[in-house]
Amino acid sequence: MSHQRIRIATILSDLLLINGGFALAYVIRYQWQWLRPVSPSFWVPFADYYGQMLLLNILLIFTFIQVRVWRRKRGEFWVDELSRISYAVAAGIGLLSMIAFFVQPTPFSRLMYFWAFLAIVVLIGTARLLRRILLGALYQRGILADRVLVIGSGEVGRSLIRTLLARPDLGYKAVGYLHDGESENNIGLGRIPNLGTFADLQNTLSERPQLHTVFIALPGEMHQQISQLLRLCQQHGVRAQVVPDLLQLSMNRVEFNNMAGIPTLGVRDVGITRAQQLTKRLLDLAIIVLGGIPALLVMGIIVLAIRLDSPGPVIYKAMRVGKNGRLFPMYKFRSMVVDADRHKDELKQFNQADGPIFKMKDDPRMTRVGRFIRRVSLDELPQIYNVLLGQMSLVGPRPPLAEEVSEYKPWHKQRLSVIGGITGLWQVSGRSDLTFDELCLLDIYYIENWSIALDIRILLQTIPHSLFGRGAY
Template sequence: MSAGVAPQFLDRTTRKRVLVWVLLIVDAVTLLIATLGATWIRFSTLYAGVGIENISADVSYWQVAFVVWALWLGMLYREGLYDLERLTWGAGEFSRVLRALGIGVVGFILLTYVLKTPGLSRAWTLLAFAIAVVTVSGGRLAVRTWLRRQRLAGRMHRRTLVVGDNAEGERIVHRLLDSPEQGLTPVGCLAAARADSLALDYCSEIVPKLGYAREIARVVREHEIDTVIIAGSAFEHEVISRIISELRDIDVSTHVSSGLFEVLTSRVLVRDIAGVPLMTVAPVSFSAANLRTKRVFDLTLATLGVVLGLPVWLLLIAAIKIDSRGPVFYRQTRVGKDGAEFGMFKFRSMYRDADERLKELRAQNEATGPLFKMKNDPRVTKVGKWMRKFSIDEFPQLLNVIRGEMSLVGPRPPLPHETEQYTDHHWRRMEVPPGMTGLWQVSGRSSLTFDEMIRLDLYYIENWSVGFDLSLLMRTVPAVIFARGAY
């Protein structure tokens, strides 16, 4: 949300109705495109016939397409993909879409056995499924992008109340204010019932204190609160239970913070053991099998990227040679996994004397920590400035991925002199192979501070999975296209 833009709040009922209808319409259209598109691709017509025993009327594939369309919509609903309280975005949503469509296909195949349709094309079924996965996921990505832009523009925000004015409550407020794209705008906080026992009142200097936790029902109604977030460490368990009980009959979303800010939600499970609700944090799996899967994934996509991108590479090579004298590629020593050094490839984006001129520009460094960043770096060529804006100069690192020195996703490899200032805490980011993209690249890129970059890299390491890698690769595309946070 731009500075100075006041957030606009929709009432809870209207907000939910708008989002559910947008999702439903997008899914209906994308599923229709998938089923009818598969029919056209497979048969070059929408009116190809399919024989069904015991049914004398002619049945066309476009009619079958509508049956599958309705079945898939039902499966998406069954998976809770229109329940905004259960809906997750990103990799979690993709897996649920995939499961819903997969179950729909299985149900359709069983239906064909019941109706005895031996003539139904299996190729059509598989083609419709493949297209549906792409179109539905793409459509929902478009909805997320639209919603994110709405929120960054100050629209469609939710009045959020933070309950608990301790350090955790303060951190929650800061995280929400720093993440306007989430749409949860804190409008106030409630102090703990024993506020006089706290040495500090953390939240009231950031957002207004609207009362005490025992007054939560009144505050929620008077201030038309949409979402309540309870700082778990601010209260005893029976107090939290009482707060939740008081909100039971009020139409409001209620969340309890676990305090596990650095753990991915997909790793956190709530289980009932002997009547006790326990929060289980699944371990990070760095097994040899998973790392081999990551390596095969990297090698396949990197090789494909080099082959398909070869015509673009040739154009870039010509542009670099015309723009300035010097080599096309620039090989820079970087630090990789466990501190091993390697030569990282880039398209040259600077003049040949860039390294010598660095000492003159140190005083104009705009980055924090050991990094050097400068928005209008005079060492960058005209073509280089354009390549850097869209991260095109990074393409040759696909060769490093193929060589096994880098991964497609991971912490960015630092320069050797940068690691001289690393603490043991900072060195943890080098426990995995460095990547071409990572969590901080899709969370602000050059606009992040060094400490924020370290925090995001460690978050990635703590929560690594192949699915997480795939999610970050998908999020990298719009971040690069729109040059968010790039110098």
């Protein structure tokens, strides 16, 4: 199904829900009689409202077009979409009320219009939310997503790819990138393949006719090459968009100011501010207080299971690297045999992860209970203690081992600029199925785009990802 067909299906479903909402409003007003009873002399059959319902359809089609309710806006949050829907419906209902005031049709009920507004907004808003969830799941698997090519692997290109990886709901799937020819920028970007330099665009477009969009993220001084690339995309019928580098800064780091009529550009500090850290800390503590008792009960069961399953301590402690490279002891439920660390070197040849991290799907050091609690991430529960101590947060980049950090490239170390977390954007985007570069890209995106809403979204998404054990080993 193309995006055009999705748009047509959305319009048809909205029209169906408009009429369904109007019918529901009639039931609420005349059958259930909420807020005010209906006098028998004023009771009318629903058929008497057919004319007003038809007029409302016409008015809402007009307001939906004017407010651009049916126009696709990538990256728009559901709350923003619901706001536009509410505004359009309110405008349509308002116009219907004005017409009814002058015409004085029979029947005429102001409460009927009130319930119609609420019912239509709730029905269409819920439908849009369900559509987002369904399309998000499809986009996550690459279904219906537009195939895109990124030209440029500098800071702007990496920032763009971070966004594409972190926001599959945008409906884009990067099939590869072309670097700008500079050796220092010719780096790995996770599973997104390097297809050559920007000079290879002609061959890339010919070999990949399914490409929908090309994002050009080259330095601003390459304006002549950018113009050539734009013409080349136009010749192949591929949509091209230029990402302005703004002195090699991502847009969320640029601050626009007005100084007595003179526009100025500033640079925001990257990372989470002190005020945001305090807000994040209060959120962590509030969630721990609310979920403390259930968590303790689950932890008690896990302690008993580990004791019965294998000899040795229940808690495993390992030194991890926290914010700004500070070491701290991180706690987990023991999921392996007691001397597991001594056998790590013997198993490195079976490592299934790239980069400096070690991951093995069928690790022979795992205990029976350990295999289960690792799959559903329950082995991480003791880290609540690290959160209480302020060494970690509920959400954030995963704290690495010191031996892993020693192999980091300079740009990897950006993930160490904030406090690490129990869960994070990496966990709800694939967990161990991700490459190390992708993990770092997602962590940097999280740091640059942090918000309370993002933390809450990650926490809510962690629950189903943990229960189903997606990408966990």
